Amino acid sequence: MNSQAADLSLDVAAVGPTGRPLREFDAPAPLDSHGPARVVAMVNQKGGVGKTTSTINLGAALADYGRKVLLVDFDPQGALSVGLGVNPHDLDTTIYNLLMNSRLDPNEVIENSNVPGLDVLPANIDLSAAEVQLVGEVAREQVLDRVLRKVEDNYDVVLIDCQPSLGLLTVNALTASHGVIIPLECEFFALRGVALLVETIEKVQDRLNPRLNIDGILATMYDSRTLHSKEVVARVVEAFGDRVFDTVINRTVKFPDASVAAESILSYAPSHTGAEAYRSLARELIARGGAP
Numbered sequence: 001m002n003s004q005a006a007d008l009s010l011d012v013a014a015v016g017p018t019g020r021p022l023r024e025f026d027a028p029a030p031l032d033s034h035g036p037a038r039v040v041a042m043v044n045q046k047g048g049v050g051k052t053t054s055t056i057n058l059g060a061a062l063a064d065y066g067r068k069v070l071l072v073d074f075d076p077q078g079a080l081s082v083g084l085g086v087n088p089h090d091l092d093t094t095i096y097n098l099l100m101n102s103r104l105d106p107n108e109v110i111e112n113s114n115v116p117g118l119d120v121l122p123a124n125i126d127l128s129a130a131e132v133q134l135v136g137e138v139a140r141e142q143v144l145d146r147v148l149r150k151v152e153d154n155y156d157v158v159l160i161d162c163q164p165s166l167g168l169l170t171v172n173a174l175t176a177s178h179g180v181i182i183p184l185e186c187e188f189f190a191l192r193g194v195a196l197l198v199e200t201i202e203k204v205q206d207r208l209n210p211r212l213n214i215d216g217i218l219a220t221m222y223d224s225r226t227l228h229s230k231e232v233v234a235r236v237v238e239a240f241g242d243r244v245f246d247t248v249i250n251r252t253v254k255f256p257d258a259s260v261a262a263e264s265i266l267s268y269a270p271s272h273t274g275a276e277a278y279r280s281l282a283r284e285l286i287a288r289g290g291a292p
């Protein structure tokens with residue numbers, strides 16, 4: 001191999017799935033004090049794109065780096081709660097009660113998860129009634145914000161797992177947040193609906209929450225063996241440029257397996273590439289200023 005060919009192969013090896021040079025993000029410095037939290041909503045009205053999986057595993061990775069993390073289950077399906085070993089159907093109070101009763105203390109509802117440093121505000125099917133019940137409230141878009149403000153000093157990061165809809169609950173999540181992460185599944189229709197999502201985010205920025213920032217687009221369920229996955233990521237990068245995280249999450253059965261075990265992938269398969277991907281996402285989010 002002549003030296004030019006050797007250089008070329010080096011270059012090829014250094015390009016990541018986004019087509020950009022692969023960057024390494026350093027492990028973040030430990031924090032000496034905690035809070036107030038930066039709040040980040042995980043949003044996509046398309047179902048099954050990896051919102052809940054990303055909330056659990058990014059949360060677990062941030063906790064692993066010594067951050068105090070609260071995960072808010074904001075989906076009546078309760079998949080986030082179940083995925084962390086909290087059975088929301090046995091609980092007397094959930095996020096629903098906090099939305100409906102401003103005198104209820106969130107600390108009485110928050111549950112410790114099976115991950116140290118990671119707490120959960122659980123949800124169950126009760127939350128499905130909130131969408132309708134909140135419509136008549138004063139400042140109906142700010143109800144979750146008022147709940148989270150009571151606990152923001154106890155955490156470094158709050159991640160909100162939204163349901164697949166752009167209804168009032170998701171608008172509440174956007175209104176309560178500093179940032180949004182949009183997970184996109186690497187498949188043909190990944191970008192369908194994203195324009196409407198961005199429009200909703202802009203409306204919330206304009207009318208309710210000017211600090212709201214799109215922290216990043218996260219490509220999930222990437223299959224490096226298919227040209228198709230690469231093409232989808234290329235199109236997403238074309239549309240969103242630098243806002244696409246360098247970190248891309250591979251498709252692997254380890255994620256559903258970890259959910260069945262009600263664990264994060266970081267504890268279920270700590271040395272698997274899927275666990276390293278979410279650790280990398282945590283480092284990248286911190287490096288980009290999306291988390292302390």
Ligand SMILES: Nc1ncnc2c1ncn2[C@@H]1O[C@H](COP(=O)(O)OP(=O)(O)OP(=O)(O)O)[C@@H](O)[C@H]1O
Nearest residue numbers: 047048049050051052053164221250251252255256
């Ligand atoms: N990277 C991945 N590789 C393989 N399977 C995955 C991956 N990420 C998530 N999954 C699986 O895909 C399914 C949908 O994921 P998840 O529940 O995280 O999506 P969601 O966006 O929260 O869905 P919903 O909109 O219904 O709330 C789950 O069974 C999950 O285990």
Ligand SMILES: [Mg+2]
Nearest residue numbers: 051052075079
């Ligand atoms: Mg979900």
